[in-house]
Amino acid sequence: MKLCLALVLGVTLFTACDDDNGSGPDNDMNISETLELEDNLSSAYGLIDDQGLADTLSSDGPITVFIPTDTALDEEDLGDMSDEEIQTLLKYHIVWENLTFDNLKDTESVESFNGDSLYFSADSDTVTINEDQTIITDEGIEATNGIIFKVDTVLTAPE
Structure with a gap:
């Protein structure tokens, strides 16, 4: 009985101390490593890797990335773009x-x-980028070298 109680107490304390909120990879990875493992960002990571930007996102930083989700990238027609245009878009x-x-x-x-x-505008609960292109x-x-914000569109510079 004492052994059973000790096991239950031990498991309870162990799980109560677990501070992983399940929102993604552990914070001990850089942005590039985090993007590679994060749900719904495999298309973006593939483009970043193909364009030679994975090393850039592994640098010391600090870096903030507004990364389009797989769904956002699937809606874009990148097939007609040159590698230089894709790299400029990603940058x-x-x-x-x-x-x-x-901030x-x-x-x-x-x-x-x-x-x-x-360009950003904000209210108490949201931040809008480029006059309603996307809302955060x-x-x-968080990653070791910065922050990643998932966005639901591919951002383009306002004209």
Whole structure:
């Protein structure tokens, strides 16, 4: 009886101390490693890897990435784009700053890795990018070298 009670108590304490919220990979991976393992981002990671940007997203950072989901990429016709155009498009989703959700609320614009600006507007619960191209509603995914925000569209610079 004492052994049974000890086992139940041990299992209860062990599971109560588990702070994994199940939202994705552990935080001990960089952005590139996290993207590779994160649900619904395999298409984006494949493009990033094909375009030689995986090493960039493994660098020390800080980096913020607004990464299109697989569904968003599937809706885009990238087949007619050159490798240079795809790389420029992907670089538009990368910022060389650590921008938390709260930082984004206080930020009007930032320069992306391709040199074009991303524009933000916010209310108390959401951040909008480029005048309603997409809306961010969560804290993103932390990695050792920055933050990843999943977006439901491929971002393009406003004209």
